[in-house]
Amino acid sequence: MERGQPAFLLAQLGAHAANQFTERLAVLQLTPADAGILRLLRVAAAISQQELSEKLRIHPSRLVAILDNLERRQLVERKPNPNDRRLYSLHLTKDGGEILERIGKVAREHQEALLSALNAADRKKLTELLQQVGDQQGLTRGVHPGYQRLGKTKPADLKHS
Amino acid sequence: MERGQPAFLLAQLGAHAANQFTERLAVLQLTPADAGILRLLRVAAAISQQELSEKLRIHPSRLVAILDNLERRQLVERKPNPNDRRLYSLHLTKDGGEILERIGKVAREHQEALLSALNAADRKKLTELLQQVGDQQGLTRGVHPGYQRLGKTKPADLKHS
DNA sequence: TATTGTTATACTCTATAACTATA
DNA sequence: TATAGTTATAGAGTATAACAATA
Numbered sequence: 470m471e472r473g474q475p476a477f478l479l480a481q482l483g484a485h486a487a488n489q490f491t492e493r494l495a496v497l498q499l500t501p502a503d504a505g506i507l508r509l510l511r512v513a514a515a516i517s518q519q520e521l522s523e524k525l526r527i528h529p530s531r532l533v534a535i536l537d538n539l540e541r542r543q544l545v546e547r548k549p550n551p552n553d554r555r556l557y558s559l560h561l562t563k564d565g566g567e568i569l570e571r572i573g574k575v576a577r578e579h580q581e582a583l584l585s586a587l588n589a590a591d592r593k594k595l596t597e598l599l600q601q602v603g604d605q606q607g608l609t610r611g612v613h614p615g616y617q618r619l620g621k622t623k624p625a626d627l628k629h630s
Numbered sequence: 631m632e633r634g635q636p637a638f639l640l641a642q643l644g645a646h647a648a649n650q651f652t653e654r655l656a657v658l659q660l661t662p663a664d665a666g667i668l669r670l671l672r673v674a675a676a677i678s679q680q681e682l683s684e685k686l687r688i689h690p691s692r693l694v695a696i697l698d699n700l701e702r703r704q705l706v707e708r709k710p711n712p713n714d715r716r717l718y719s720l721h722l723t724k725d726g727g728e729i730l731e732r733i734g735k736v737a738r739e740h741q742e743a744l745l746s747a748l749n750a751a752d753r754k755k756l757t758e759l760l761q762q763v764g765d766q767q768g769l770t771r772g773v774h775p776g777y778q779r780l781g782k783t784k785p786a787d788l789k790h791s
Numbered sequence: 792t793a794t795t796g797t798t799a800t801a802c803t804c805t806a807t808a809a810c811t812a813t814a
Numbered sequence: 815t816a817t818a819g820t821t822a823t824a825g826a827g828t829a830t831a832a833c834a835a836t837a
Contacts, residue, residue: 473757473761473771474757475741475745475753475757475760476647476651476737476740476741476744476745477737477772477774478757478761478764479640479643479644479647479744479760480644480645480647480648480651480774480776481644481764481769481773481774481775482640482644482763482769483640483641483643483644483645483647483648484641484644484645484648484774484775484776485764485767485769485775486637486640486641486644487641487645488775490637490641517796518795518796519794519795519796528828528829528830529795529796529797530796530797530798530829530830530831531828531829532796533796533797533798553794553795553836553837554795554835554836554837555795555796555835555836555837556794556795556836557795557796576635576637576638579637580635580636580637583637583640583763584637584763585766586762586763586765586766586767587759587762587763591759591762592636594755594759595636595756595759595760595763596634596636598752598755598756598759599636599639599640599643599756600634600639601748601752602744602745602747602748603643603646604747605746605747606643606646606744606747608642608643608646610634611638612642613638613641613642613645614642614645614646614649615641615645678818678819679818679819689807690818690819690820691806691807691808691819691820691821692804692805692806693819694819694820694821714813714814714817714818715812715813715814715818716812716813716818716819717813717817717818717819718818718819
């Protein structure tokens with residue numbers, strides 16, 4: 470919580486980065502969770518909603534509404550799984566692939582704007598340091614903790630009421 | 631959104647850091663907003679709720695409940711302002727000062743755990759780089775963007791419903 | 792009997808706006 | 815008439831748990 474402390478700076482800048490990216494994605498009418506799903510479906514096609522929810526740590530019941538929306542916009546398709554009729558087989562559509570490219574462009578612009586204070590060498594160094602910390606902390610690459618919720622705020626009188 | 635990209639790493643690690651710190655603070659029955667308020671009152675005593683809400687970008691109506699809670703626990707005191715009876719003059723109590731020290735201890739432990747992958751030189755370098763980026767992005771030191779809300783998700787059909 | 796996806800419900804959090812007391 | 819703080823209300827977002835279909 471102290472100013473100038475790297476842990477606080479990380480939390481502060483991370484929230485800022487997430488906010489900026491969220492705003493840029495809004496131009497495409499997408500949320501970060503939408504983008505995460507589309508990106509995952511490119512490399513892990515045909516997975517079920519259950520598998521998707523586990524990989525991204527999104528609650529299954531929350532996935533339903535998100536996928537309903539993406540399917541209505543024809544970015545994702547729910548195909549039947551012939552082996553097990555309880556499961557869906559999720560696929561990226563042609564439109565989904567195209568919007569994924571636009572997401573990539575938005576992400577690059579976002580990153581450029583975010584790191585404009587640093588030269589190439591410093592960006593490389595920053596990336597290395599962040600990756601070291603992330604690996605040691607056991608973070609799964611490409612999975613944003615914001616997708617999931619924290620394990621409920623236990624202490625009964627923690628909240629203000 | 632790409633893996634290994636510094637912008638995504640920042641958002642990912644920042645959310646992780648915030649989550650970890652939130653969990654540690656919960657042991658003291660405090661939220662990050664509580665801690666931010668207590669810290670600010672140490673250096674900016676006697677300010678009004680209005681001023682506090684502006685500095686931390688917390689909505690005034692939200693502040694009421696937070697301060698009610700902190701005052702009930704005798705960590706903060708609302709004193710009358712003799713010059714303008716509409717305003718409160720906010721002060722840290724003795725207990726508030728003491729818990730602030732415990733918050734500092736928690737923050738140091740949190741930071742140590744978070745950055746255990748890095749040696750002293752790398753931590754210094756990381757701090758410098760983050761500070762450069764934060765300054766260029768116009769972030770106010772010590773003010774976490776998570777305290778406030780985003781300017782409402784404009785596009786009507788952005789949300790899933 | 793267990794599991795996938797869905798729906799219904801309840802809960803938490805927050806902002807909006809109305810209200811009071813002071814200025 | 816405007817402002818500080820408060821309260822009441824409503825809205826968004828989410829998890830919990832019950833449900834139907836299938837295994």
